Amino acid sequence: MNQPLNADPAELAKFSELAHRWWDPESEFAPLHHINPLRLEWINQQCPLAGRRVLDVGCGGGILSDSMARKGASVLGIDLATKALRVAQLHALEAGTPNIRYREVSVEALAAEEPGSFDAVTCMEMLEHVPDPASVVRACTTLVKPGGWVFFSSINRNAKSFLFAIVGAEYVLNLLPRGTHEWRKFIRPSELAAHCRSAGLDLAHSRGMEYNPVTRRYWLSSDTSVNYLLSARRP
């Protein structure tokens, strides 16, 4: 029997609508362009990407997927926002990115098709946009090979993240369009860690990501109170 799709159509429509601006580094997607070198390096340090088979879940227009392929990984990017995927495909074609493929398929459906077939799975800035993040974590776990890596990033849920990630980013600094995030969908690191453990993953590392609006610089730190990354391994 088919599972109901773990996706919010309004979220997917939002990302599809803006898709044509995905590769404009001055657009609504500027924060993703700015944080990409940091997260790419963080992933590559833990799991050197060259020669690996990597799945990028909720890849959008392909900023992370593309950069991982350029590091020598063979990348499959999946998403359910049709226009974002088209933009990702077009970008790969125009830029001549090697070893990259995109598919419109849910992570849960792919987990049923290809269990245990990726060396690493990345799922960045996506969990806070889905109705059931634990189901995504379970599917990512099924998709990775034993010994493989799973990398997540999301936004903490507390008063500071309301102030910084919603009021600050969407209303004061206009870094993101208003309505990009819903505070109640943010995920505490402890909740994500619990989802990982119940899916059968071993937690590896976590880092916070901070932003200085004056210098417009992002950096990784030990402060996970707003944006954070978490890595885990399948035993």
Ligand SMILES: C[S@@+](CC[C@H](N)C(=O)[O-])C[C@H]1O[C@@H](n2cnc3c(N)ncnc32)[C@H](O)[C@@H]1O
């Ligand atoms: C903020 S963007 C992040 C894109 C990319 N992961 C990155 O960090 O550069 C969130 C992405 O999650 C995708 N998304 C939301 N719900 C999804 C779902 N149920 N399945 C797959 N992708 C989904 C959206 O379409 C969008 O492309």
